[in-house]
Amino acid sequence: DVKVTQSSRYLVKRTGEKVFLECVQDMDHENMFWYRQDPGLGLRLIYFSYDVKMKEKGDIPEGYSVSREKKERFSLILESASTNQTSMYLCASSPRIAPDTQYFGPGTRLTVL
Amino acid sequence: GQQLNQSPQSMFIQEGEDVSMNCTSSSIFNTWLWYKQEPGEGPVLLIALYKAGELTSNGRLTAQFGITRKDSFLNISASIPSDVGIYFCGGAGSYQLTFGKGTKLSVIP
Numbered sequence: 170d171v172k173v174t175q176s177s178r179y180l181v182k183r184t185g186e187k188v189f190l191e192c193v194q195d196m197d198h199e200n201m202f203w204y205r206q207d208p209g210l211g212l213r214l215i216y217f218s219y220d221v222k223m224k225e226k227g228d229i230p231e232g233y234s235v236s237r238e239k240k241e242r243f244s245l246i247l248e249s250a251s252t253n254q255t256s257m258y259l260c261a262s263s264p265r266i267a268p269d270t271q272y273f274g275p276g277t278r279l280t281v282l
Numbered sequence: 283g284q285q286l287n288q289s290p291q292s293m294f295i296q297e298g299e300d301v302s303m304n305c306t307s308s309s310i311f312n313t314w315l316w317y318k319q320e321p322g323e324g325p326v327l328l329i330a331l332y333k334a335g336e337l338t339s340n341g342r343l344t345a346q347f348g349i350t351r352k353d354s355f356l357n358i359s360a361s362i363p364s365d366v367g368i369y370f371c372g373g374a375g376s377y378q379l380t381f382g383k384g385t386k387l388s389v390i391p
C-alpha cells in the first residue's frame with residue numbers, strides 16, 4: 170500500500186511565525202503535491218514537484234514556498250504565517266507512469282492565531 | 283481553468299439503498315479518479331479510470347469513465363453506515379488534477 174505521512178495532524182501557530190509542514194512518501198514516487206482544502210472552495214493546488222530539487226507553482230502559491238531535497242520528502246513552508254492561511258493542508262504523491270493517480274496523506278489542520 | 287461539476291452536493295439515504303453520483307466537465311480528461319474523505323482525514327483513492335468507456339468495480343463501488351471523456355459516475359450498492367463521508371471526483375489531462383466540490387453522503391441506519 171502507498172503510504173504518505175505528514176509530520177503533524179494538528180498545528181497551532183501565531184501570525185508572523187515561520188511554519189514548516191513535512192510530507193514523506195514511501196513508494197518511490199517521482200511527483201509530490203501540496204494542496205489546501207477549505208469549506209466551499211474544495212482542494213486547491215499550492216505547489217508540486219516532479220523531481221528532486223524541481224518545483225512548479227500551482228494555483229495559489231502566494232505566501233508559500235516548498236523544498237524537495239530528497240525524493241521521498243516534500244516540505245511546505247509558510248514564511249510568515251497569516252490568519253488566512255488557517256486551513257487543512259494535504260500532501261499527495263504519484264508515480265511518473267501514472268502522474269494523475271495521486272495518493273493523499275492524512276492532512277495537517279493548521280490554525281494561525 | 284478546467285471546471286468540474288459534481289452532483290448531488292449531499293445525499294441522505296437509508297441503509298441498504300443504492301447511491302449514484304456524477305461529475306461532468308466542459309473539458310476532456312484522460313483520467314478520472316474517485317476519492318472518499320472522512321472527517322479530519324485525507325482523501326482515500328477508491329477507483330482510478332484511464333480509458334473512455336471503462337467500467338471498474340471495487341467491492342460495492344462501481345465507476346465509469348464516460349464515452350465523451352467529459353463525465354464519470356460512481357455507484358455504491360447496498361449502502362452501509364461506514365459509507366458515510368464526502369466523495370470527490372478528480373479529472374486530469376496533465377499533472378494537475380481538477381477536483382469536484384464533493385458529494386456528502388449520509389446513511390440512515
